[in-house]
Amino acid sequence: MPDDRPTYLLRRSRRARRASVRIEPDRGLVVTLPQRAATREADRVVDELAAWIRPRLAQQQARRAAFAAQAGDRLPMLGEELRIVGEAGRRRAHRRGGELLVPAGDAGERARAIEAWLRARAREAATPILDDAVATLGVRRGRLRITDTRSRWGSCSSTGTISLSWRLLLAPPDCLDYVAWHEACHLVHAHHGPAFWALLEEHRPDWRAPSAWLREHGPGLRLWLAAG
Template sequence: MGHHILPGNPPLALTLRRSPRARRISLRVSRLDGRVTLTMPHGVREGEALDFARTKEDWLRAQLDARPQSVDVTMGATIPVEGRLLRIVPGTGRRILRDGDEIAVPGPGAAAPARLRAWLKGLARDRLATASDRHATALGRPYARLTLRDTRSRWGSCSSGGGLMYSWRLIMAAPEVLDYVAAHEVAHLAEMNHSPAFWAVVAHLCPDYQTPRRWLRDHGTGLHRYRFDV
């Protein structure tokens, strides 16, 4: 693993990687963090790979420009909650409240990001537990436990011991998207694979699963652009 900078405005940082399985030189732009990886098969000179990257510079810059910009979750910012965009405003009292197109967060503005993250995680746990319980009952397969994480590589998982794990950021997506992910993971309680039998179980639990599945594939990465560590 090495690194190289392509000059320009701005300069482009490349991560160079050799792969015994690679058949050709390839470039990849991470949808999560914008990292550019240049993969080389064994036997290909580094200079040859860098020449290839230079021929793709316009494409690289277009890919990076198209990435969604990060959003700092602070007063005045807008965030999605259950698929609806809400503006963060100062609140009174002790609880975070939704009111129309606003979400009111009491207390010091500096504490708002951490308070909102905790509130969203609590709401996510409630919604995901309800959906998981419903699907597990329909399937006749109980699960062992439910945990939440801030995972970037997957929206959920199911262990061989019946443990369900979900990304709490699903609470920012529309309810049907969260419900699909719950159905997907509960279906693994019966089929620990992605065979036709597995997808038949998903279709039984969530008949219109293709629509939310497509939304996650096309737009799900955007849920990671909301930064609560400000």
Template sequence: MSEIILSGDPPVTVSLRRSARARRLSLRVSRLDGRVTLSLPLRLGEREALGFLREKESWIRDHVAACGPEKRVVPGAVLPFLGRPTEIVTGQGRAARLWPGRLEVPGRPEQAGAKVKAFLRLEAQMRLRLACDRYAAALGVPYGRLSLRDPRSRWGSCTSEGNLMFSWRLVMAPEAVLDYVAAHELAHRLEMNHSERFWAHVARICPDHRAHRAWLRQEGETLHRWQFG
């Protein structure tokens, strides 16, 4: 993948992604890290690409400027847990302990990120398992393996075999949003598509699903800005 740098203050690096499927130029600015990607047809030259970028430079810079910075998990940071602000503080003992408004994390400050991540994964596993069991019973369907990952392009998935995958970062979202994603994936046990029948199943077990989908569209990428390493 080649790059073009738009000079200016600051300079902006644009990654060029050539695709046999591309029929036109297409710009994308990641809301997560401000990365700019230009997709273009295989035979289009870089001169044409640069001309297009110059035409869109104001739009590019506005969207890059709107991206929030990464946030590191260290003592004193305030991150969301089930949608509620939770301060990371240094604690005693061997395991992280949750209190109203704070999470006590033992050990050295440089270990805080890894220990908070481990705590969040355990909480996500427990809460998603409970939600999936509840919705599976409501729909009258079984499901297979439940796994947690950290994808950037989706919050959950369901295979044809009934295996479920979820982003563990959902535990930072409001609990109703986490529950909605579980309901969404369990509904795929009845319809492996997004047809009207699928959404009817979702609405039956999660009546407020539209509001929770809207939250993920508007706020979901802020969860990915937290860095635990």
């Protein structure tokens, strides 16, 4: 067993037919195994693909370091920029003008406090957008879930539950508006056919700009609170 085997996160999937690996922006190396596969199969596939994995992990670490240096103590939020200020004895994040007061010291505690604060703000920001969208479209929605999705910024379930990523708060305001409307339109058309895009175009004709922004800058948003 190699002593320098990369650390990885192990997942199991009922749909997986064989072991697979991927490098995620915020979780690093992830190995997915079929439900009944032996755990040692994960080690085997990591060792087998080590020549492919190692340079990509190094690139990711370099990007994280560069991102952390660039971000510094600033937090973007819906087009604003808040200065992050550590405060001894604080347990939760709290906004004071242009500052976000956070726990001082432990980086993990600080990250958890910032994420909790952003999740609450995401719900506050998204709710009126969705309420306006469903009223305009003449439909009803289910509950709103604030998530940290890895592959999608939002989703709409068959029961009408709409899920939105809290990381949309780190993007310009029109990105949250676009994704919320996108999911609301799925309450009318549960597909990406021409009728869906025509409906979105009718109500948000400028949707292509925020969609392009998320394609280009989305990977960077997933580095926030994971750049350590």
